[in-house]
Amino acid sequence: MNLDLTTLDAYCREAGVDGYLVDADGEDATQRYLSGFDAPDPYVTLYVRDGVAEGEGGSTHLLVSALEYGRAAEESRGDSVERGSAYDAQRLVEEYGQHEGSDRAVAAFCRAHGVESVAMPERAPLGPAEGLREQDIDVTVDRDDRVERVRAVKTETEIAHIREAQKANERAMARAEELLREATVEEGVLHHDGEPLTSERVRTEIEIALLHDGCALDETIVACGADAADPHDRGSGPLRADEPIIVDIFPRSKSTGYFADMTRTFCVGTPTDRAREWYDLTLAAQEAALDAIEAGVSGSEVHGAVCDVYEDAGLPTLRADDAAETGFIHTTGHGVGLDIHEYPRLSTQDNELEAGMVVTVEPGLYDPAVGGVRIEDLVVVREDGVENLTDYPKQFDIDV
Amino acid sequence: MNLDLTTLDAYCREAGVDGYLVDADGEDATQRYLSGFDAPDPYVTLYVRDGVAEGEGGSTHLLVSALEYGRAAEESRGDSVERGSAYDAQRLVEEYGQHEGSDRAVAAFCRAHGVESVAMPERAPLGPAEGLREQDIDVTVDRDDRVERVRAVKTETEIAHIREAQKANERAMARAEELLREATVEEGVLHHDGEPLTSERVRTEIEIALLHDGCALDETIVACGADAADPHDRGSGPLRADEPIIVDIFPRSKSTGYFADMTRTFCVGTPTDRAREWYDLTLAAQEAALDAIEAGVSGSEVHGAVCDVYEDAGLPTLRADDAAETGFIHTTGHGVGLDIHEYPRLSTQDNELEAGMVVTVEPGLYDPAVGGVRIEDLVVVREDGVENLTDYPKQFDIDV
Numbered sequence: 001m002n003l004d005l006t007t008l009d010a011y012c013r014e015a016g017v018d019g020y021l022v023d024a025d026g027e028d029a030t031q032r033y034l035s036g037f038d039a040p041d042p043y044v045t046l047y048v049r050d051g052v053a054e055g056e057g058g059s060t061h062l063l064v065s066a067l068e069y070g071r072a073a074e075e076s077r078g079d080s081v082e083r084g085s086a087y088d089a090q091r092l093v094e095e096y097g098q099h100e101g102s103d104r105a106v107a108a109f110c111r112a113h114g115v116e117s118v119a120m121p122e123r124a125p126l127g128p129a130e131g132l133r134e135q136d137i138d139v140t141v142d143r144d145d146r147v148e149r150v151r152a153v154k155t156e157t158e159i160a161h162i163r164e165a166q167k168a169n170e171r172a173m174a175r176a177e178e179l180l181r182e183a184t185v186e187e188g189v190l191h192h193d194g195e196p197l198t199s200e201r202v203r204t205e206i207e208i209a210l211l212h213d214g215c216a217l218d219e220t221i222v223a224c225g226a227d228a229a230d231p232h233d234r235g236s237g238p239l240r241a242d243e244p245i246i247v248d249i250f251p252r253s254k255s256t257g258y259f260a261d262m263t264r265t266f267c268v269g270t271p272t273d274r275a276r277e278w279y280d281l282t283l284a285a286q287e288a289a290l291d292a293i294e295a296g297v298s299g300s301e302v303h304g305a306v307c308d309v310y311e312d313a314g315l316p317t318l319r320a321d322d323a324a325e326t327g328f329i330h331t332t333g334h335g336v337g338l339d340i341h342e343y344p345r346l347s348t349q350d351n352e353l354e355a356g357m358v359v360t361v362e363p364g365l366y367d368p369a370v371g372g373v374r375i376e377d378l379v380v381v382r383e384d385g386v387e388n389l390t391d392y393p394k395q396f397d398i399d400v
Numbered sequence: 401m402n403l404d405l406t407t408l409d410a411y412c413r414e415a416g417v418d419g420y421l422v423d424a425d426g427e428d429a430t431q432r433y434l435s436g437f438d439a440p441d442p443y444v445t446l447y448v449r450d451g452v453a454e455g456e457g458g459s460t461h462l463l464v465s466a467l468e469y470g471r472a473a474e475e476s477r478g479d480s481v482e483r484g485s486a487y488d489a490q491r492l493v494e495e496y497g498q499h500e501g502s503d504r505a506v507a508a509f510c511r512a513h514g515v516e517s518v519a520m521p522e523r524a525p526l527g528p529a530e531g532l533r534e535q536d537i538d539v540t541v542d543r544d545d546r547v548e549r550v551r552a553v554k555t556e557t558e559i560a561h562i563r564e565a566q567k568a569n570e571r572a573m574a575r576a577e578e579l580l581r582e583a584t585v586e587e588g589v590l591h592h593d594g595e596p597l598t599s600e601r602v603r604t605e606i607e608i609a610l611l612h613d614g615c616a617l618d619e620t621i622v623a624c625g626a627d628a629a630d631p632h633d634r635g636s637g638p639l640r641a642d643e644p645i646i647v648d649i650f651p652r653s654k655s656t657g658y659f660a661d662m663t664r665t666f667c668v669g670t671p672t673d674r675a676r677e678w679y680d681l682t683l684a685a686q687e688a689a690l691d692a693i694e695a696g697v698s699g700s701e702v703h704g705a706v707c708d709v710y711e712d713a714g715l716p717t718l719r720a721d722d723a724a725e726t727g728f729i730h731t732t733g734h735g736v737g738l739d740i741h742e743y744p745r746l747s748t749q750d751n752e753l754e755a756g757m758v759v760t761v762e763p764g765l766y767d768p769a770v771g772g773v774r775i776e777d778l779v780v781v782r783e784d785g786v787e788n789l790t791d792y793p794k795q796f797d798i799d800v
Contacts, residue, residue, distance in 0.1 A: 039632065040619070041741060042523075066718060067730050070630050090722040090748070098749060099522070099543045122499070122527035123442075127543045129526045143499045143527045207611050211604055217617055219440070230470045232439065318466060322490040323483075330467050341441060348490070349498060 003033070003077070004150075005047065009058050011146040012049040012119060017138070019110065020047040020147070021118040023128050029338035030121055030147040032257055034060060036077030039068045042125075044106055045078070052114045063087075063109045082109065103131030110137055121145050145343070152335050152343045153356040158258065159380055159389075162336065162358055165253045165260035166378055166389045168213035173264060173392055175209040176202050176222065176247050180268050185241040185400050190268055199223060199235035206249055215251035221263075222247050228265075228372030231330050231364060241269035241400065244279070244371045246364075250340050259340045261360050262390055263376035268398045278365045278373045279396045285309040285363040286375050289332055289346070293361070293379065293386045299344050299351035303332040306363045315365065319348060326367040333360040336378060357381040358389070403433070403477070404550075405447065409458050411546040412449040412519060417538070419510065420447040420547070421518040423528050429738035430521055430547040432657055434460060436477030439468045442525075444506055445478070452514045463487075463509045482509065503531030510537050521545050545743070552735050552743045553756040558658065559780055559789075562736065562758055565653045565660035566778055566789045568613035573664060573792055575609040576602050576622065576647050580668050585641040585800050590668055599623060599635035606649055615651035621663075622647050628772030631730050631764065641669035641800065644679070644771045646764075650740050659740045661760050662790055663776035668798045678765045678773045679796045685709040685763035686775050689732055689746070693761070693779065693786045699744050699751040703732040706763045715765065719748060726767040733760040736778060757781040758789070 012020055022045045024031040026038030035045040044063040053059070062078040069083045084090065087108040093101030106128070110118065117138035120129055122145045129139045154162070183190040183197050190197040199222040207217045223235030224245045239245055248263040265279065288305040307319045307328065316327030331347035336358050344351035346359060353359070359381065364374030377390040412420055422445045424431040426438030435445040444463040453459070462478040469483045484490065487508040493501030506528065510518065517538035520529055522545045529539050554562070583590035583597050590597040599622040607617045623635030624645045639645055648663040665679065688705040707719040707728065716727030731747035736758050744751035746759060753759070759781065764774030777790040 066722070066724075067631055070725070071632060085723040090718075094748070120526060123525035124527075125523035126520060126526050126529045127522035127524075127541050130541055131543075141527050141530055143531075204611055208608055211607050211611070211617075217611075231467055233471060318490075322466070323485040324466075325470070348494070 005058055007150050008047060008146050009049050011142070012047075015119050015140050015142070017049075017117040017119045017140055018052045018115040019049055019113070019118045020142070021045070021110070021120050021124075021132075022147075023106075023120070023125055029151065029342065030145070032338050033151050034147060035062055037062065037072050037075055038257065039064065039072070041065065041068075043068060043072075044109065046110060046113060046115065046118070048113050048115055061109075061113055063106065087112075099127060099131055100134075103128065103135050107132055107135035107137050119146075121147060148343045151337055153354050154337060154358055154380075155356070158337065159356070159358065161253060161256040161258040162260055162378070163389050164256070165215060165251055165258050166262065168210055168215045168253070169249050169251055169260040169262050170390075170392050171213060172206045172209040172249055172251065173247060173262060176206050176249075177264075177266065177398075179205060180239075180245065180266055180398055183239075183268060183400075185269060188241050190239045190241060196238035198238050199227070202239070202247070203234075206247075210249075210251045213251075214254050216254050217251065220249050223372065225371050226368045229326075229366045229368040229370070231366060231372065231374070239268075242271060243267065244271065244275050244373050244396075246372050246374050248374065248376065252340070257338050259336050259338070260389075261336050261340065261376060261378050262392065263362055263364075263374045264392065264394065265373045265375060265396060266398055267396055269400050271396065272370070274370050275373065276396070278370065281309060281313055281315070282363050282365060282373050282375050283394060286361055286377065289361045289363065290377070290379065290386055290388070293353060293359075293381055295353060295355040295381055295383045297353050299332075299346040299353060300348055302346045302353075302361075303348060306332045310363075310365070327365060328363065329366055330364065333362055335359055353381045355381055355383050405458055407550050408447060408546050409449050411542070412447075415519050415540050415542070417449075417517040417519045417540055418452045418515040419449055419513070419518045420542070421445070421510070421520050421524075421532075422547075423506075423520070423525055429551065429742065430545070432738050433551050434547060435462055437462065437472050437475055438657065439464065439472070441465065441468075443468060443472075444509065446510060446513060446515065446518070448513050448515055461509075461513055463506065487512075499527060499531055500534075503528065503535050507532055507535035507537050519546075521547060548743045551737055553754050554737060554758055554780075555756070558737065559756070559758065561653060561656040561658040562660055562778070563789050564656070565615060565651055565658050566662065568610055568615045568653070569649050569651055569660040569662050570790075570792050571613060572606045572609040572649055572651065573647060573662060576606050576649075577664075577666065577798075579605060580639075580645065580666055580798055583639075583668060583800075585669060588641055590639045590641060596638035598638050599627070602639070602647070603634075606647075610649075610651045613651075614654050616654050617651065620649050623772065625771050626768045629726075629766045629768040629770070631766060631772065631774070639668075642671060643667065644671065644675050644773050644796075646772050646774050648774065648776065652740070657738050659736050659738070660789075661736050661740065661776060661778050662792065663762055663764075663774045664792065664794065665773045665775060665796060666798055667796055669800050671796065672770070674770050675773065676796070678770065681709060681713055681715070682763050682765060682773050682775050683794060686761055686777065689761045689763065690777070690779065690786055690788070693753060693759075693781055695753060695755040695781055695783045697753050699732075699746040699753060700748055702746045702753075702761075703748060706732045710763075710765070727765060728763065729766055730764065733762050735759055753781045755781055755783050
């Protein structure tokens, strides 16, 4: 995949820096995006802006450990891959200690590419940044994370990667729903294979389905009752009939690194009137958000559409009361890509949506006395609306 | 688990700071250790040193999002848990923008605990650190990562967590070995269930075994032939007879967060004389390293013992030539805990081993013409030697 780094290049020029430096491991989405590489320990990627090397366009260079050198040379999208020995790193570490030795090697690597000043991302590591300054490389903090902004607008190749992860997600959700449908109820508790059906059991089956589909496992949420009333509780113990069960799955493709994200809420048996009302309201809130999304709209308008639905129904939201502990107590959505939570946000913030962004739309309601309800789709922002990447029914009731 | 933060407290006093501030998500080992909490988005943990609040000892405080508040209050080891609304974060963000608004809220949180100056870890985020300085909180970089040093020496509870993850690791390794033992050979390629047995298939079976044991899956290495000659290649495609197959598994317990780590090398059929010689040398090198470990010894002495064995046999090492691309091209080992790679290192660095540290001992040899061989055990450093946490045979040959 070829990256369009025009925006990053323009930012470097505007910020008056020669390059953009990333020091992180391959789990870091910006590192993976710029380097096209993935390694478990930190390595350095340097984008050199257009014109810094006379007569040459922008270029990307990696500095990796001996251990990663062969693989990086083969797999990364760097115009060059170098290792510490090219800058005498081992001797520098022996002479100046681990940190200063490494800072000196990275500074030499920058200078070798004509770079005397760099910007680094908002969450770049503090020690190496200050160390570079001590080696007279000027370091600017890019607090708005320009690479995250660049990453936010996906190419069709990236969207295809996300769509593929979402298909795996749907197969895993189907496996979870199958377990719930097969369950019997004994004294209010779901049973399967003669044993209580637990959050843990459903989660394991989801994760096995994802593994077979080549997806890595972050945490999965299968939460019922009071557990489900806490949006980040992963859930534990036996699942109960007549209570909403939130299933939230966010797998990452092992081969491409891209995430998907989807939530459904089920109720085996008969939901209370309140739970059913909440489910229907949440469906309406999601519909309002999906209707509001198109290129040019602000994320805050989409979030506002959801808050309006809930507030009109007399329910608390964080927008109305930032200390609310029940009701709609999170944001409406977030970007999804090489990170599970990335720019833009569908929140009170003014993030302008652009065509090609991929975002979740996930309104929900929470109260320990009722439980939790959340419905989440993954969509692409298009010029005139959304393309929904999610193809999974929204069916609350499961008959016993 | 109660933490002994005497060393951290002494460091703060010595560095002349009122506290130690961590801004990271729960995947970050230092964050998880200090906060006793795990959340997918960044949050702030502040250790306030002894005496900063008059008449009070050291204490730990968390600042989390509304979304994590309930769970943090219940699960974390913080003496207090607060959320942004206590510092008017939403209004500050509206008035000053996302970054400065958040910096102001964190600075107010520090001041509320009497803290005007903090140290932050080597890899703390640059933007928030500079933002705190702009709010007149003095920030010092702790380049030697004192919390990582504190984490390096494990309590017996932590060792029990690692031992448990290691048991799961052994069951997963047994599953991998079982597949290799059941394999038949057709035209030099291993077969199982009538199909070629691939790296991917073995990896999936390992990962399923770990899932059933409550372990999360980081990458697993199942590599054969030239793949295995690159120590970080995860391996792909059909496994072949008569070639060394490296299986390196490093699971993390989902409940405790602690890792284990183990590698075995197998050969189904008849290894070449060279591969067998390498295996025996690597066993001898590991034995030499295990013999060298005890409290008070430097990691560099242990690494030296391994290099001596290889160099005496005429094989290249990175110690002898830092541009070596074949032979022993990594370090001898690393600490294991809440991080898979942590302090101390068994390398050319002078890291003094202390009783209670948990380290890997993993010599290996690599050459695309031969393949790769690595044998890795996980051990506890004790006063007078090692306690080996690994109970798995070192058996190279598997008969067909």
